[in-house]
Every structure is written in C-alpha cells, then in structure tokens.
Amino acid sequence: xQRVTQxxxxxxxxxxxxxxxxxxxxxxxxxxxxxxxxxxxxxxxxLLRHISRESIKGFTADLNKGETSFHxxxxxxxxxxxxxxxxxxxxxxxxxxxxxxxxxxxKVEL
Amino acid sequence: xxxxxxxxxxxxxxxxxxxxxxxxPISGHRSVSWYQQTPGQGLQFLFEYFSETxxxxxxxxxxxxxxxxxxxxxxxxxxxxxxxDSALYLCASSWTSGRRNEQFFGPGTxxxxx
Numbered sequence: 001x002q003r004v005t006q007x008x009x010x011x012x013x014x015x016x017x018x019x020x021x022x023x024x025x026x027x028x029x030x031x032x033x034x035x036x037x038x039x040x041x042x043x044x045x046x047l048l049r050h051i052s053r054e055s056i057k058g059f060t061a062d063l064n065k066g067e068t069s070f071h072x073x074x075x076x077x078x079x080x081x082x083x084x085x086x087x088x089x090x091x092x093x094x095x096x097x098x099x100x101x102x103x104x105x106x107k108v109e110l
Numbered sequence: 111x112x113x114x115x116x117x118x119x120x121x122x123x124x125x126x127x128x129x130x131x132x133x134x135p136i137s138g139h140r141s142v143s144w145y146q147q148t149p150g151q152g153l154q155f156l157f158e159y160f161s162e163t164x165x166x167x168x169x170x171x172x173x174x175x176x177x178x179x180x181x182x183x184x185x186x187x188x189x190x191x192x193x194x195d196s197a198l199y200l201c202a203s204s205w206t207s208g209r210r211n212e213q214f215f216g217p218g219t220x221x222x223x224x
Binding site: 044045051095096 | 113114141143145153154155158160165166168200202204208209210211212213214215216217218
C-alpha cells in the first residue's frame with residue numbers, strides 16, 4: 001500500500017523568505033505525484049504535478065525517486081501563499097485513487 | 111464552465127439514520143471520485159465511478175456505497191450512520207480515469223452525525 005508523509009503540520013515563514021514544504025512517499029511502483037492547495041474558504045485545487053515539470057505561482061517540486069521525496073519549494077514567500085498544502089500520490093494501474101498526506105498549513109507573516 | 115457541485119452543503123443526521131449525498135461533475139467529465147476528510151484521518155479515498163461502473167474502492171465498510179448515473183452525476187449513500195461518519199465529503203471529477211487527468215474538487219458536503 002502507498003503512503004504519503006508530510007512531517008510538518010504548520011510552517012510559518014516571513015514574507016520574502018524561502019519556503020520548502022516536505023513530502024515523502026512510499027510506493028513500490030512508479031507513482032504520479034501532485035501538490036494540491038486549499039486557500040481559505042476555497043475548494044481544493046491542483047497546484048502542480050511532477051510530470052508537468054512547470055512552475056506555478058513561483059512554486060516548483062522535483063520528484064526524487066532515490067529519496068522518495070517530492071518537496072514543494074518557492075524562493076520568496078508571498079502573503080497570498082498562506083494556505084493548506086497537500087501532497088498526493090496516484091499509483092500506477094489506472095484509476096483516480098489519490099492518496100493524500102495530512103497536509104501542511106503554510107503561514108506567511110509580514 | 112461550471113465547476114463541480116455538491117448538494118446539500120450541510121447535513122445533520124442522528125445515529126442509525128442513512129444519508130445520500132449528490133455530486134454533479136463538470137460537463138463532459140465521466141469520472142467521479144469521493145473522499146472523506148476528517149481532522150483525525152485527513153483525506154481518504156472512498157470510491158471512484160467511471161462510466162457508471164465502480165472503478166476503485168477505498169478501505170471503508172460496506173455501509174458506504176455509491177452509484178453513478180448515465181449523465182455522470184453521482185450519489186453516495188451512508189447507511190446506519192455512526193458518530194465517526196461526521197466529516198466533510200468531497201467529490202472530484204475528471205474527464206477520464208487514470209494518469210494525466212486533473213481531478214477537480216467540489217466544495218464538499220459537511221455531514222454532522224449526532
């Protein structure tokens with residue numbers, strides 16, 4: 001069975017500081033990894049996925065298969081980045097069965 | 111394009127009752143997945159329906175069931191409600207099932223079991 005671990009429940013940074021939200025996974029096959037974000041009073045939405053290899057809102061994430069990690073990074077935090085971030089894994093074999101981590105609340109302080 | 115809609119948004123039930131939640135996917139989407147979100151367990155996958163067939167199922171008891179209609183709308187049913195069923199139930203839709211498909215989430219139905 002697959003598992004996604006986000007070790008930090010809360011991460012507090014100052015505006016302009018670098019951000020790194022950690023995500024580790026365990027899965028024996030080749031997964032697809034995602035970061036979802038939930039802003040206050042909004043629905044859960046996709047931020048980025050590892051296969052896209054793109055930067056969204058300044059965030060990037062690299063899949064490290066050796067360390068089984070998919071950390072989310074941003075060089076300079078903005079106040080509007082404050083939100084709940086979830087790392088999620090989609091296993092191979094078809095279907096849309098996402099396994100989510102427990103989430104990290106990012107708080108960007110002025 | 112309208113997003114995923116869920117009805118009702120809030121529900122209060124008592125133990126032993128049953129409840130039906132509804133999800134209308136984005137137009138053209140054929141896959142609907144359901145998730146339960148609780149403070150203790152986080153987001154957990156319940157089941158996925160694709161073209162009216164259950165494609166995947168999570169580790170939930172048989173009291174949790176679902177179905178999908180020919181217009182892709184989906185319902186989930188929880189029978190014999192327990193206090194622990196209190197949660198936010200999210201549904202997500204995607205164009206098809208499997209990799210490289212973005213899942214779009216609805217606002218959720220908040221179920222409270224008294």
